[in-house]
Amino acid sequence: MINDFEADVLSHASTNGRYVTDDLRVIEMADRGLLRDYGPQLLAGGMHYLTTTSAGRSALVEWRRAQPKPPKVKKKRRSPQFQSWMDYQDANGRFPFPEFIKKVWPECKDWPKYKTP
Numbered sequence: 001m002i003n004d005f006e007a008d009v010l011s012h013a014s015t016n017g018r019y020v021t022d023d024l025r026v027i028e029m030a031d032r033g034l035l036r037d038y039g040p041q042l043l044a045g046g047m048h049y050l051t052t053t054s055a056g057r058s059a060l061v062e063w064r065r066a067q068p069k070p071p072k073v074k075k076k077r078r079s080p081q082f083q084s085w086m087d088y089q090d091a092n093g094r095f096p097f098p099e100f101i102k103k104v105w106p107e108c109k110d111w112p113k114y115k116t117p
Helices: 004-016 024-031 054-066 080-092 097-103
Strands: 019-021 035-040 048-052
Touching (some): 004 024, 004 035, 024 035
Antiparallel strands (some): 035 048
C-alpha cells in the first residue's frame, strides 16, 4: 500500500502525464516500479522525467478505495411556507419572506400540499 505522499505524486503524474523532480523519494518510487524514470532530461533542467506505470495506476486505485468515504449529506425537507415562497418568487420576482408570510401565506396555505424531495 502506498502512503499519502506517493498517492499525491501518482495522482499528479496520472493527471498531467508526467512528474518532473529530483526528489529521491520519487525516484525510489520508480525503482519500485510505480513510475517510469526517463532519467535526467535537459528539457526539464536536468531533473528526472517520470511517468506513471500500470503498477502505479493500480496502486493509486487501491489507495483511493481504501480511503474513508465522506458521510452522506442528509437533505432537509422544506416547509410548505418556504416552498410556497420559493414558487411565488419564481412567478413574481423577488419578495421578502417575512412579507410573504404576513400578506400572501394566509391566502395560499390551503393550496395543495407540496411534495419536496
